[in-house]
Amino acid sequence: MAQEDKPSPWWSADRYADIRPFLAARSAIAKAIRAWFDEQGFAEVETSILQVSPGNETHLHAPRTELVDADGARTTRYLRTSPEFACKKLLAAGETKIFEFARVFRDRERGHLHLPEFTMLEWYRANASYDAVMADSVVIIAHAAQATGIGRFSFRGRAADPFAEPELLTVATAFERFAGIDLLATVADGQGDRESLAAVVGQQVRITADDTWSDIFSKVLVEHIEPNLGQGRLTLLFEYPVPEAALAPAKPSDPRVAERFEIYACGVELANGFGELTNASEQRRRFTLAMDEKRRRYGERYPLDEDFLAAVARMPEASGVALGFDRLVMLASGASSIDQVVWTPPVTET
Secondary structure, three states, X not given: OOHHHOOOOOOOHHHHHHHHHHHHHHHHHHHHHHHHHHHOOOEEOOOOOEEOOOOOOOOOEOOEEEEEOOOOOEEEEEEXXXXXXXXXXXXXXXXXXXXXXXXXXXXXXXXXXXXXXXXXXXXXXXXXXXXXXXXXXXXXXXXXXXXXXXXXXXXXXXXXXXXXXXXXXXXXXXXXXXXXXXXXXXXXXXXXXXXXXXXXXXXXXXXXXXXXXXXXXXXXXXXXXXXXXXXXXXXXXXXXXXXXXXXXXXXXXXXXXXEEEEEEEOOEXXXXXXXXXXXXXXXXXXXXXXXXXXXXXXXXXXXXXXXXXXXXXXXXXXXXXXXXHHHHHHHHHOOOOHHHHOOOOOXXXX
16 A cells, blocks of 8 residues: 555544544543442442453453563563452452443454453442342443433444333343244253254354354354344343353352343443352352363463452352443444544554
């Protein structure tokens, strides 16, 4: 490309003027959300970005760095994929209602809904069920819409009213409705039966010999379920199967499902929430299995944060949510891309 044909940089007056209204909306939304949390008695926290472990989920990847001490000793650290570990340590220390606008980092993620560096709005309530943070999530999304004056979210041909009563949909119901799959029939004793799920999925998604139960579940979710969620109004997708529990406990009334939910608008996932697991030995078991799978797939594993696991054993019953703030701003401002709602683009781009 000739020098004169190169696009002007994002900070040039003409390009910046195009995105400035979306950035103004971002500020207004953050101000409104902070005001709501203040009214509810939450403390805003600011936790460290460099962590011993960035998180222990199989498919999350974090940038790695080294700290050099004055004597030259080197220590590996990771840029966090979430503030969750640090926030739960604060719950163990005695905080009861906290929130953070956290800068988080993820390798291998870039697209129209993904950035390698982004803002996660995360909050926790001690001694509260996950129904409470479900309700919080709906209110916060409505506050974002009120802050910009938008009456309807729209994205890629889909629309949702952020003020309408949300749709409540279990994962099992969604799989039955949109894919004709009896999902919970493939779950027993806390495990997913890979062959059973593959058999009922049939030709609906492409399955490889290397795919696990969770891989097949995710393919069906992405290809057949998510495009139907958040149509006309928000969708609260809840009671995830226990193999996908992550950091949530199983429901006492049905051990096949976990106290986990996600919120969708216009087919876009906005938030992921949990009743929080307080069984440290179970959390260690899950993390170890996830890191074994990470090693098998990607040739690496992240260390376990022993301080975090000790905090899990001491923290009270709690619930929490991670909400993609940039995605929320995108929908509430009427932007067509997530790149339009961040103050500066990723450093690798011009």
